[in-house]
Amino acid sequence: VGFDTELFETAPCDSNACFDSLHGSLGDCSCNVDTIDYFNNVKIFPRIQSLVSKDYFRFYKVNLKKECPFWVDDSRCAMKYCHIKTCSKESVPGYDSEYENEYLEESPATKYSENTQSKCKGDSDHDPDLGYLNMTISAANQFEIAKWKAYDDSVENFCQNDDKDVEAEYVDLSLNPERYTGYKGPSAHRIWRSIYQENCFRPKSNPYESFPHVLSSDLGNMCLEKRVFYRAVSGLHSSINIHLCSKYLLSEKGIGFAASPEGEWGPNIAEFQRRFDPSQTFGEGPNWLKNLYFVYLLEMRALAKAGPYLEREDYFTGNPTEDEETRNAISNMLGIIYTFPEHFNESLMFNGGLQATQLKNEFREHFRNISRIMDCVGCDKCKLWGKLQTQGLGTALKILFSGKWDSEGDPDQGKLPLRHKSNKRLHRSEIVALFNAFARLSNSIRELENFRNMLSGHSSEVRGNVFSGGDSKRVSANSACGSGSKKPAKWS
Numbered sequence: 001v002g003f004d005t006e007l008f009e010t011a012p013c014d015s016n017a018c019f020d021s022l023h024g025s026l027g028d029c030s031c032n033v034d035t036i037d038y039f040n041n042v043k044i045f046p047r048i049q050s051l052v053s054k055d056y057f058r059f060y061k062v063n064l065k066k067e068c069p070f071w072v073d074d075s076r077c078a079m080k081y082c083h084i085k086t087c088s089k090e091s092v093p094g095y096d097s098e099y100e101n102e103y104l105e106e107s108p109a110t111k112y113s114e115n116t117q118s119k120c121k122g123d124s125d126h127d128p129d130l131g132y133l134n135m136t137i138s139a140a141n142q143f144e145i146a147k148w149k150a151y152d153d154s155v156e157n158f159c160q161n162d163d164k165d166v167e168a169e170y171v172d173l174s175l176n177p178e179r180y181t182g183y184k185g186p187s188a189h190r191i192w193r194s195i196y197q198e199n200c201f202r203p204k205s206n207p208y209e210s211f212p213h214v215l216s217s218d219l220g221n222m223c224l225e226k227r228v229f230y231r232a233v234s235g236l237h238s239s240i241n242i243h244l245c246s247k248y249l250l251s252e253k254g255i256g257f258a259a260s261p262e263g264e265w266g267p268n269i270a271e272f273q274r275r276f277d278p279s280q281t282f283g284e285g286p287n288w289l290k291n292l293y294f295v296y297l298l299e300m301r302a303l304a305k306a307g308p309y310l311e312r313e314d315y316f317t318g319n320p321t322e323d324e325e326t327r328n329a330i331s332n333m334l335g336i337i338y339t340f341p342e343h344f345n346e347s348l349m350f351n352g353g354l355q356a357t358q359l360k361n362e363f364r365e366h367f368r369n370i371s372r373i374m375d376c377v378g379c380d381k382c383k384l385w386g387k388l389q390t391q392g393l394g395t396a397l398k399i400l401f402s403g404k405w406d407s408e409g410d411p412d413q414g415k416l417p418l419r420h421k422s423n424k425r426l427h428r429s430e431i432v433a434l435f436n437a438f439a440r441l442s443n444s445i446r447e448l449e450n451f452r453n454m455l456s457g458h459s460s461e462v463r464g465n466v467f468s469g470g471d472s473k474r475v476s477a478n479s480a481c482g483s484g485s486k487k488p489a490k491w492s
């Protein structure tokens with residue numbers, strides 16, 4: 001799918017400049033911004049927000065104590081708003097149930113002896129002695145095999161998974177909302193710089209020493225896969241910054257009726273404009289907002305692709321009524337997602353033999369590094385949401401590109417009552433992260449609607465047309481890496 005740098009034009013500076021060019025085609029897909037606005041704000045947003053408030057999605061297991069593997073972190077949480085509250089294991093619904101034992105591997109020898117005992121007792125049609133199959137594996141070999149398994153698991157993972165770390169703890173996300181924390185300056189910049197400069201694909205011979213590290217006008221020189229990577233990361237960055245603008249600390253103490261020890265929190269329009277107005281961002285702000293829609297589309301496609309599998313999950317918390325409600329809410333939301341007519345088409349990516357395989361490895365390595373960089377974030381609350389959202393995006397990339405979900409079949413499969421236990425391919429924390437990450441993006445798009453209305457002085461009204469055709473037909477030739485010309489064709 002082609003990409004036209006003219007789509008990323010600079011809008012004139014006025015009070016609503018952030019939104020003037022936030023219309024029409026998104027680039028790199030057949031979709032447009034207005035379609036997503038309507039679909040998200042009306043159909044997805046209410047459902048996903050209600051879904052992630054369920055117990056299964058509210059508790060996230062994460063290791064926030066891992067050392068930064070890249071540099072000595074010298075930052076300190078400057079504000080009390082950085083801190084997070086963790087939960088005791090006992091307060092987590094469903095804890096000590098199947099989850100903690102879910103991934104404990106049995107040794108092949110144990111499995112065999114159990115199988116033989118249960119199946120072979122009383123059998124008279126074979127001689128157990130002659131038919132004996134020696135499945136013994138020495139402890140040393142078992143250790144090696146465990147390493148193979150860890151390796152095999154890791155090659156398809158786009159993220160480090162730390163929910164089995166001794167130091168991992170449960171966090172109740174509802175007690176730790178993503179909002180303004182005051183985390184800024186050199187520490188925050190080092191994270192973003194390291195992500196864009198060292199762990200993101202950039203146009204070759206980039207002359208920029210300072211932010212912004214990538215100019216959208218140069219994106220057309222990159223192939224589809226590299227552009228997708230950059231746009232996904234940039235979209236995540238936009239989402240984080242939209243949240244801090246929409247839940248900004250307006251006053252430490254609160255005013256009048258709003259007075260509270262927690263302070264007064266709400267949208268900060270000036271902060272939003274500073275971050276996204278073209279006049280203050282070298283013209284890039286609206287493009288960064290488009291990247292938010294782009295990463296939303298990517299994650300929504302992953303949910304659709306893994307939908308039949310996700311519909312078969314148990315969502316166990318130990319409360320049968322709540323679990324049933326969660327499964328119904330998942331089916332309902334996925335049912336809506338299946339109807340979206342212009343899903344991202346990941347099959348256009350990574351085609352082209354050895355070169356494509358190498359690129360996919362590079363893509364995965366870059367993303368894994370980004371997930372490791374999250375351990376360097378110097379504010380606990382930012383780290384929590386940064387880790388959750390990168391794990392969610394990493395899970396989406398795994399669904400899209402590991403090949404494991406390519407034969408998942410049509411969504412009707414999900415209607416089968418069968419629940420696969422043995423065939424589990426996603427960990428609980430990956431599922432929790434995937435849905436919460438998507439909920440964050442959905443919330444950001446909804447917040448944009450609020451900012452748009454505030455800036456234009458209108459009362460709240462949902463914009464956009466359902467499936468407004470328009471630009472959607474204007475899809476040009478593929479410019480995936482290894483597929484020939486890196487220059488995208490113009491929109492026809």
Ligand SMILES: Cc1cc2nc3c(=O)[nH]c(=O)nc-3n(C[C@H](O)[C@H](O)[C@H](O)COP(=O)(O)OP(=O)(O)OC[C@H]3O[C@@H](n4cnc5c(N)ncnc54)[C@H](O)[C@@H]3O)c2cc1C
Pocket residue numbers: 178179180181182183184185188189191192211212213233234235236237238239240241244275288289374377381382383385386
């Ligand atoms: C993982 C992580 C999580 C964070 N979570 C929070 C949080 O929950 N609450 C909070 O208050 N702060 C959070 N922060 C800090 C916040 O993101 C900013 O870094 C901080 O507010 C300083 O903002 P800034 O204006 O200097 O620009 P930054 O957001 O730090 O961006 C640095 C530079 O990157 C470029 N840039 C900006 N946006 C984009 C984009 N979307 N795409 C491409 N380039 C871009 C610009 O050139 C900008 O100058 C987090 C930071 C990180 C790294």
